[in-house]
Amino acid sequence: MPFSETIFVVDGNCEKSTMRNRRFLECTFVLLLVTVIILQWIRYKNLQEEWLSEQRSTIIQRLDENARQTKLISEDMRVAIKSIETQKRMLLQMQGKEYYRNKPTIYAITPTFARFVQKAELTRLAQTFVHIPTFHWILVEDSTNKTNLVTNLLMGSGLAFTHLAIPTPPNYKLGRNDPNWKKPRGVEQRNAGLKWLRDNLTPDDEGIVFFADDDNTYSIKLFEEMEKIKHVGVWPVGLVGGLMVEKPICDEATRKVVGFNSAWKSDRPFPIDMAGFAFKLKLLFQHKDAWFSFEIQSGYQESEILRHITTRDQLEPLADCCKKVYVWHTRTEPPKLSAEQLLTKKGKKSNEGIEV
8 A cells, every 4th residue: 555655656746747847848949939039030130121221222322323314414404405595596696687687776875873773773774675686775874984883784784885974064963852853864964875876876877766764664565666666656654753654645546646644744745754755866867956955844854855856746656556554664762771871880881892
């Protein structure tokens, strides 16, 4: 009996040992499996990083190559576009010589005087005028001498031009606080332009004379209208005389001027703005007494020149029988320079060495 019990005890211990071994093996297997999984995951991540790195390098190389190719294409396109533009310009020049052979030259007389906005005003004009193929700008400074600012602007404008300078007599100059209408402006300068035309051209030259003040804005279409002038042409002017538009009244049936809608001094012989008319060059030679004058009342300069060369019934309404506006009396607002004045008191300038 004791023997049997001893055997039973031994068998129990073996079973426990076997179970422990099995559990150990199971744990070892699980641990090994987990280790293998972790190692495989680490290897996978490393491979993934390598793949991503290779992909990044490949993409960067492709982007660099694409950028290089794009740059080459852009350069080729730039060269091609430049070549096309050059050929187009040459073609237009060739066509222009023929097309514009019989077109009248438009001689625009512009009085100008030194002020803060002068360069801005003249730049706006120049960049419109440069698009007119048959154009000659007569720019007359209210100055004893030609200034560098105006000279530089004209030299860089690409325009055919004549640069003159003549000062307004001191007794006719506006004071600092005088209103614009108190004294006639631009008389001496416009007359200098008319004198240049008479001295340098002949009655046989084809041309149109126009007074292009530097405080206006002009559409290219206005100059296309001028080409139609046979005697004296007239058209509307926007934002002048207290009106949205000041204009000749045109009879649709007869295409004649039958009146004016002017609200300011409407009793003038020709109640029209300086920008509202132009005339044939030959009229200057036919009417040598046609000049502007200091001796007439304010607002009558237009009537003074027109009364010498035409009558109301001879006026030619343009711009679609005076229904279109191609010129505006915009007047650039004088800048407020209070901060600049403070700098000046300190002996400094924001534009030191800079032409503005």
